[in-house]
Amino acid sequence: MTPFSSNLEACIDTLGERELIRNIASWLGESGQSSPSGIGDDTAVIPPSTRAQLITVDSLVYGRHFDDDTAPEAAGAKLLKRNLSDLAAMGGRPGSAVIACFLPPNLSLAWLESFYRGLAKCALTFNTRVVGGDISSSNNDLAFSLTLLGQVQNPPLTRKSTHINDTLWVSGSLGGSLLGKHLNFTPRIGEGGWLAGRSGVSACMDISDGLATDIDHLLASGQEALLEPNSIPVSSAAHELSKTSGKDALCHAMVDGEDFELLFTLTEDVDPVAFSSAWKDAFDTPLSCIGRIQLSSTSNSHIRWADGSPWDKTWHGYEHLGNT
Amino acid sequence: MTPFSSNLEACIDTLGERELIRNIASWLGESGQSSPSGIGDDTAVIPPSTRAQLITVDSLVYGRHFDDDTAPEAAGAKLLKRNLSDLAAMGGRPGSAVIACFLPPNLSLAWLESFYRGLAKCALTFNTRVVGGDISSSNNDLAFSLTLLGQVQNPPLTRKSTHINDTLWVSGSLGGSLLGKHLNFTPRIGEGGWLAGRSGVSACMDISDGLATDIDHLLASGQEALLEPNSIPVSSAAHELSKTSGKDALCHAMVDGEDFELLFTLTEDVDPVAFSSAWKDAFDTPLSCIGRIQLSSTSNSHIRWADGSPWDKTWHGYEHLGNT
Numbered sequence: 001m002t003p004f005s006s007n008l009e010a011c012i013d014t015l016g017e018r019e020l021i022r023n024i025a026s027w028l029g030e031s032g033q034s035s036p037s038g039i040g041d042d043t044a045v046i047p048p049s050t051r052a053q054l055i056t057v058d059s060l061v062y063g064r065h066f067d068d069d070t071a072p073e074a075a076g077a078k079l080l081k082r083n084l085s086d087l088a089a090m091g092g093r094p095g096s097a098v099i100a101c102f103l104p105p106n107l108s109l110a111w112l113e114s115f116y117r118g119l120a121k122c123a124l125t126f127n128t129r130v131v132g133g134d135i136s137s138s139n140n141d142l143a144f145s146l147t148l149l150g151q152v153q154n155p156p157l158t159r160k161s162t163h164i165n166d167t168l169w170v171s172g173s174l175g176g177s178l179l180g181k182h183l184n185f186t187p188r189i190g191e192g193g194w195l196a197g198r199s200g201v202s203a204c205m206d207i208s209d210g211l212a213t214d215i216d217h218l219l220a221s222g223q224e225a226l227l228e229p230n231s232i233p234v235s236s237a238a239h240e241l242s243k244t245s246g247k248d249a250l251c252h253a254m255v256d257g258e259d260f261e262l263l264f265t266l267t268e269d270v271d272p273v274a275f276s277s278a279w280k281d282a283f284d285t286p287l288s289c290i291g292r293i294q295l296s297s298t299s300n301s302h303i304r305w306a307d308g309s310p311w312d313k314t315w316h317g318y319e320h321l322g323n324t
Numbered sequence: 325m326t327p328f329s330s331n332l333e334a335c336i337d338t339l340g341e342r343e344l345i346r347n348i349a350s351w352l353g354e355s356g357q358s359s360p361s362g363i364g365d366d367t368a369v370i371p372p373s374t375r376a377q378l379i380t381v382d383s384l385v386y387g388r389h390f391d392d393d394t395a396p397e398a399a400g401a402k403l404l405k406r407n408l409s410d411l412a413a414m415g416g417r418p419g420s421a422v423i424a425c426f427l428p429p430n431l432s433l434a435w436l437e438s439f440y441r442g443l444a445k446c447a448l449t450f451n452t453r454v455v456g457g458d459i460s461s462s463n464n465d466l467a468f469s470l471t472l473l474g475q476v477q478n479p480p481l482t483r484k485s486t487h488i489n490d491t492l493w494v495s496g497s498l499g500g501s502l503l504g505k506h507l508n509f510t511p512r513i514g515e516g517g518w519l520a521g522r523s524g525v526s527a528c529m530d531i532s533d534g535l536a537t538d539i540d541h542l543l544a545s546g547q548e549a550l551l552e553p554n555s556i557p558v559s560s561a562a563h564e565l566s567k568t569s570g571k572d573a574l575c576h577a578m579v580d581g582e583d584f585e586l587l588f589t590l591t592e593d594v595d596p597v598a599f600s601s602a603w604k605d606a607f608d609t610p611l612s613c614i615g616r617i618q619l620s621s622t623s624n625s626h627i628r629w630a631d632g633s634p635w636d637k638t639w640h641g642y643e644h645l646g647n648t
Contacts (some may be wrong), residue, residue, distance in 0.1 A: 001442050032574050036482050040483070041414070041482055041529075042380065042411075042413040042414050043379060043410050044378065045377070045414070045476075048372075048373050048375055048376055049377070050374075051372055052369050052371060053369070053371070053373070054368065055420065056368070056456060057424050057471060058458050059458050060465070064460065064461060065460075086366040086367050089366035090365070090366050090367045090369070096379060100381050100424065102465065119533070132381060133642055134382050136388065136467070137388060138385060138465050138467065139386075140463065140465050141426065141467070143460070145426075145458065147379075147381060147471035149379070149420055153370075156360065156369050157357065158365055159359070205365075205366055206366055227354050261419065287529065291635040295490070
């Protein structure tokens with residue numbers, strides 16, 4: 001569904017700012033909150049927190065993260081889920097959110113309603129509340145940014161805190177997200193919170209730029225990942241895509257973006273079998289041990305296959321503009 | 325200075341995402357923070373808070389809130405100051421910020437550096453730290469949104485909590501901000517915090533859409549503002565503008581946007597003379613009592629002049645798309 005309309009009466013410009021905000025509050029329903037704890041004052045008021053808090057911001061741009069083929073409900077949910085995936089990677093639980101919208105004058109009001117209803121449904125599912133926002137007229141682009149707060153019960157999971165001989169793990173399966181998963185993924189909030197509560201989890205992140213690119217962000221300096229190719233969980237979408245792309249399904253699993261799975265490490269004293277079994281008791285989400293961390297033997301690649309060959313640099317992950 | 329360059333080598337597209345983030349962290353300097361409390365992980369970690377917190381988001385769009393004539397440093401500072409003004413209106417003190425950028429490929433790297441350096445300087449002045457962000461490629465527009473957290477020492481100042489016979493006050497002077505104040509204003513953080521600590525301050529907001537428009541957002545239902553025209557602090561810029569605009573300077577003070585002054589009410593038991601004197605002891609910022617609140621006598625206007633005539637609706641404030 002295209003977000004734009006040439007029928008002026010169907011566009012957001014027919015409403016004034018206050019009327020548009022009233023509409024948004026109604027579309028958000030229970031997932032929105034009114035002042036003082038939400039929409040309607042200069043700022044929202046949120047309660048004190050006795051625990052450390054998390055904050056993250058992620059964006060959605062028409063033509064980059066969604067297009068005319070994307071259901072507006074799915075686009076709205078994706079905006080929130082991108083942030084939820086970041087929170088999951090730190091072991092956090094979601095809290096309040098605020099959203100900034102950049103809306104061109106020819107944006108269809110019906111599209112915006114469906115976008116917000118998709119966001120609202122996702123917010124209720126993950127116990128998030130939209131407490132405020134900002135609406136700006138854009139000249140051309142349709143874009144959104146959402147800032148999400150969260151809390152951690154345990155010390156947050158971080159990157160770069162890996163050790164030599166830590167084992168490497170990923171949730172779910174990887175590759176080919178363009179065929180649908182980039183929209184219909186499930187942020188691993190439950191899994192991330194569970195990991196943060198276990199001993200021996202040394203580092204964690206979410207895979208958004210592709211395993212090959214992201215693994216470098218997880219490793220501390222002087223380390224490389226030793227990967228077992230047969231252990232990498234290649235998705236059926238990656239296999240599907242490889243039929244027409246001319247690339248290996250494994251290549252798709254290594255370099256495709258927007259998997260939104262967790263990549264984490266366990267210290268070598270953790271028994272992998274007992275750990276896998278505990279995970280399986282808690283979650284239906286597949287889990288794979290894909291390798292381990294070793295001293296870096298070369299500065300040319302941060303990934304080495306189990307047979308000793310370095311990761312082929314020509315398979316590099318697509319470097320898109322993402323999180324800072 | 326135009327933000328765009330036709331020289332490809334001077335544009336942000338010459339850098340990859342990671343290199344751009346490294347540059348931004350360097351431009352932010354002391355006003356930025358690195359992981360785990362800042363930039364570099366999936367989310368930033370912020371400390372617990374024993375007090376109620378505030379959250380607000382505001383945006384900046386090229387061609388709407390700044391243009392080729394705007395110094396990039398001033399644009400960066402304005403993005404933060406718009407949020408600080410919202411925080412001031414609640415009586416809050418600034419805390420952590422995250423920023424989302426939507427950058428077209430032909431954005432000049434030098435412009436972006438100056439933008440961030442202006443933001444960084446302002447952040448240090450107001451004791452704010454940029455703990456995270458997101459960078460997205462845009463198709464066309466140059467836009468930013470900033471989410472700011474804050475804390476309150478006292479119960480936050482809200483809107484709609486006004487009473488009949490409360491007196492109405494504004495800080496500073498109003499009108500003609502287009503001549504410069506929309507960029508070089510000072511968010512009234514000190515004043516807002518001071519107001520939140522005094523008894524008898526019944527409501528507060530910042531004036532961003534013009535006094536005539538915003539006063540309606542302050543009043544509770546069934547109330548109207550009785551204004552004394554000679555008491556409204558008309559800025560010299562409003563007088564300057566009136567020479568060429570064909571409008572009264574008072575009209576500019578009533579309807580021009582982006583004043584970023586505080587509008588607040590005092591309960592009738594507060595002695596206005598003693599209050600003004602205490603303010604003057606604390607601040608150099610001018611203060612004016614502009615009228616009081618009375619029972620609404622008509623549904624046509626929420627403002628009445630002291631001579632009994634209603635506010636002339638043809639003077640309506642420009643309704644731009646702003647805060648929800």
